Amino acid sequence: MIGISRTKFRDFIPVLALLLLVAGIAVLEPGFLRPANLLGVTADTMTLFLMASGATLVIMLGSIDLSIQAVASMASCIVAVLLPDWGPLALLVALLAGAISGLFCGLVVNYLRIPSFVATLAVGGVVTSIAYWVSDTRSVYIAEEDKAAWLDWATGTSFGIDNEVLTGLVVLAGLTVLLSFSRFGRLVRAIGSQERAVIATGINVDLVKLLAFIVAGFMAGLAGVVMAARLGSGSPTLANEFLLPAIACIIVGGTAITGGVGSIWKTFVGALIVAVMRIGMTFVGVTVFAQQIVFGLVLVIAVAITMDRTKVSVVK
Template structure:
């Protein structure tokens, strides 16, 4: 039995890529300089921090859960790295990322062990992390000295052979996390749990451990995103990553990962992140204010969820 050319699954798979191409062409028509290679490199580099955040949360969404703490975590790690870098050097980077991982672990623990729904658990952890950020930054924006940045954050903000390092970091994450999701037992379990958790449990898999790991990974990636964001902006701030939560989740969903869990990939999230970036730039060209842009992201999120959600799995939407 051949799959029909326009089966639902195929359309769902092809749609995100088609949307990206069409949107790129539209924006390129409005503003031809957009398609200049140098500009495309800059746009892609700008998108990578968003992709870093979205790549981690993809695992959580594939479980059928949500992580609302990522923007608070990213802000917090930007503060930690900014506050520590001049004095302690590169050690500040692993410390900041570790703080992100611990935050994710905490979310996972609250969700799995205390059995609190993930959106509440991560919302609560989000509040805690914002406070940590205020403490680390003494409630101010913390500048990163240029020499310290050039010495320790060149891996994130430099350029090699004309290619911004953000893109390299993004591609490494794409390959590594893509591989983790597609080729490791952990990734397989994440997909299986998102599809039918009870059967995975009954098959003898430590479901709770897999879930906690997924949240830790989400926190880790948000932590890395915060460090890269701080490096790019030259400062850390408790509100640095505000307004990133909605677009990050939109990236995952626009790419074709289902909010209901079980279906998705890191590659899809990568496509989703580029799509969101093109939309953002297109709106800027059209003169849509930064604040009004959130309306558009909200609409895109709703439309994408409507398209990708597996309604057979949730009889009642809550």
């Protein structure tokens, strides 16, 4: 490894894993490598990536956001219900609702001093109830003309590329700038690495956390909107079963659950790994129900590899 330090090398293990998985499937099914197919797989992965992208910031803080699947479902309901009457305003309301859910998560963590794991679980419960109330506990279908008019940006194609992929790339670029080039991003990493030192330095740690939760809620809301566009309906259970894969792709990408280390491109790679794994499993005949077992296992292994053990002397 000339010129590449060991930590740098570790950064690229997920990329190697992704290439190996792709190569493995390509051996079994050479058609997998066709550009159109790869693009399609990437497009299918983007909702998962959107959901995980904002939550990456929260995990880098050393916290966790368990409300994202509830928020995405709620956003899908809001879009489906409001679109006929409100048009594009419905999108705005859905995204705003996501951001507000994140705001509440952050407020509960900051002002009630409750661990994020409990706070976001509780807010997630509230959000789910709101989704049921908004949708009147049913799936709400989106009429074709509404979809064509207002959701084409999410599901159509531009320059021959699926719009999901473009949305994903825009988010990837935007959050990378936020995380790597802004003071906010640096403070997120700092808090995850050693919060007490950041507090003692006189930084408004609560504000940074609040913003991170808001971003996570907003991105979960966006994921819900895109999901609704793809499926043509909104439902209070639309994003169920997405939480575990979302957390898995953050961690599999190499972001440490203990905070301080991570980036958005890692989550992007992680999302692709999860998606390719899923395809691979379907290919070799693992049923959808059994796939959660594999995700669970991969998550545990990835956490064990990436976590910073100097930070955790006692595991609870």
